[in-house]
Amino acid sequence: MPPLDVKNSYIVDWRQLRRWGIPESRLPPDATVLYKPPTAWEQYKGYIISVATVLALLLALVAFLFIERQRRRKEEELNSAMLESLPGLALLVSPQGEILRSNQIEAGALGDELGEAAPPGRTYLDCLHRVAGQDGVMAAASVAQVIAGDRISATAEVPLLSGNRWLEIRAIQLPQGQSGSLIVHLDITQRKQAELELIESRTQIYHLNRVAAMGQLAAALAHELSQPLAAILSNAEAGLRFANRESPDLREIREALNDIAQDDRRARGVIQGMRAMLKKQDLKVVPVDLNHIASSVAQMMRNEATLRGMSIQVLLLPSPVMVQGDAIALQQVLLNLASNGLDAMTGTDGARCLTIRTSGESNGKTASVWVDDEGLGVSREMADKLFQPFFTTKHAGLGMGLAICQSILDSLGGRIDVKNRDRRGASFSVTLPRA
Numbered sequence: 001m002p003p004l005d006v007k008n009s010y011i012v013d014w015r016q017l018r019r020w021g022i023p024e025s026r027l028p029p030d031a032t033v034l035y036k037p038p039t040a041w042e043q044y045k046g047y048i049i050s051v052a053t054v055l056a057l058l059l060a061l062v063a064f065l066f067i068e069r070q071r072r073r074k075e076e077e078l079n080s081a082m083l084e085s086l087p088g089l090a091l092l093v094s095p096q097g098e099i100l101r102s103n104q105i106e107a108g109a110l111g112d113e114l115g116e117a118a119p120p121g122r123t124y125l126d127c128l129h130r131v132a133g134q135d136g137v138m139a140a141a142s143v144a145q146v147i148a149g150d151r152i153s154a155t156a157e158v159p160l161l162s163g164n165r166w167l168e169i170r171a172i173q174l175p176q177g178q179s180g181s182l183i184v185h186l187d188i189t190q191r192k193q194a195e196l197e198l199i200e201s202r203t204q205i206y207h208l209n210r211v212a213a214m215g216q217l218a219a220a221l222a223h224e225l226s227q228p229l230a231a232i233l234s235n236a237e238a239g240l241r242f243a244n245r246e247s248p249d250l251r252e253i254r255e256a257l258n259d260i261a262q263d264d265r266r267a268r269g270v271i272q273g274m275r276a277m278l279k280k281q282d283l284k285v286v287p288v289d290l291n292h293i294a295s296s297v298a299q300m301m302r303n304e305a306t307l308r309g310m311s312i313q314v315l316l317l318p319s320p321v322m323v324q325g326d327a328i329a330l331q332q333v334l335l336n337l338a339s340n341g342l343d344a345m346t347g348t349d350g351a352r353c354l355t356i357r358t359s360g361e362s363n364g365k366t367a368s369v370w371v372d373d374e375g376l377g378v379s380r381e382m383a384d385k386l387f388q389p390f391f392t393t394k395h396a397g398l399g400m401g402l403a404i405c406q407s408i409l410d411s412l413g414g415r416i417d418v419k420n421r422d423r424r425g426a427s428f429s430v431t432l433p434r435a
Contacts, residue, residue: 014104087397089185092174093124097147100180124183131160132167146171146181157188168190202407229267235259285412287435288330290321290369297334305342305354312338315357321367323432325412330430333405333416337371337428340401344375344426366431374425386418405430 014036017024024033043050050315092100099122125144129137137144142154153172160167168186242248248391298314307311336352345352355372379384387406402416409416414432421427 091183143171289317308350313355322435341373368431377420
């Protein structure tokens with residue numbers, strides 16, 4: 001029987017090692033130690049790992065909260081710096097309309113009625129209603145849409161209840177990640193006053209131009225009044241003769257009285273038209289008939305044309321041409337164009353006829369009235385400057401007539417154009433939106 005190769009193995013009692021102070025590192029590598037108690041790691045390994053994991057999560061959460069706090073702190077500092085740098089009253093408003101923060105500017109930007117800057121916690125629209133009323137809140141409806149998140153930005157001009165003061169409200173949504181909106185109030189009272197003064201100055205110019213136009217039409221108006229007055233006198237004398245007969249014919253007397261009443265109404269219409277042109281009033285955009293305005297202008301200018309050896313032709317659409325405009329202002333524009341047309345034909349040879357006509361655009365949205373003359377026409381260089389203030393081709397002209405005409409039409413939402421005719425002369429068109 002062959003011998004067995006048995007590997008030596010050492011068995012050591014851990015208690016004896018501790019007793020004799022022999023370190024475990026001096027034992028052979030293959031020694032087996034008995035009665036050795038387990039270490040804390042070996043006994044509580046699962047608990048230690050769990051506790052360490054929880055501590056790591058807590059440390060990560062604390063670090064995240066610290067970083068988030070620092071980020072929000074920097075964000076608040078940035079928002080504060082942004083608010084402080086903005087002119088006027090700046091507010092941060094939540095999507096629910098609550099004022100979160102303001103730049104603490106005095107309440108003058110919101111109105112003296114508040115007595116203090118809009119405090120955080122109050123509803124923005126309530127503050128606006130307090131200083132601007134319901135009309136102001138309605139005017140700032142687009143701002144309310146920005147607050148609610150329905151729009152990105154909006155601008156509104158709101159008058160304050162205190163009177164003579166205006167606010168411009170600018171609202172914009174904050175970038176993603178920052179809920180709410182930024183609202184800035186700017187005092188635009190001076191700008192509004194300047195606009196009102198400009199409108200008042202323009203109204204004064206309109207009035208002066210109407211008065212100047214009436215000076216040119218004095219002869220025509222005198223002629224228009226002389227006709228109905230002469231007819232009234234003639235009918236009155238005829239009525240007296242009929243009444244002095246032994247057997248007066250009541251039917252003839254009645255006809256004479258009816259003619260007198262009709263001529264009186266015609267004379268009164270001429271006078272009222274003159275008073276309306278001389279009266280200073282704001283433009284009123286209402287439906288008006290271009291055919292009627294063109295006819296009245298032609299009637300007023302006909303005597304002036306006759307005195308100059310010219311004629312006026314009227315070509316109107318068969319049905320009324322209703323547009324949005326101011327009858328007196330449009331009459332002033334056509335009178336100016338007709339007067340310019342007569343001046344353009346002065347000194348020319350051949351037939352000199354001024355044509356006033358109406359037309360409807362193919363799109364059905366606008367209509368036009370045209371003033372065509374048979375003068376020398378308009379050069380390209382002149383056409384570029386024709387509507388500029390103080391540009392004139394007349395020796396005694398001020399150069400304000402066409403500029404005022406263009407300003408009037410701009411106010412009415414229309415336009416004025418000029419082009420040369422195929423034969424000779426120029427053609428001015430006034431285009432307005434249909435009523």
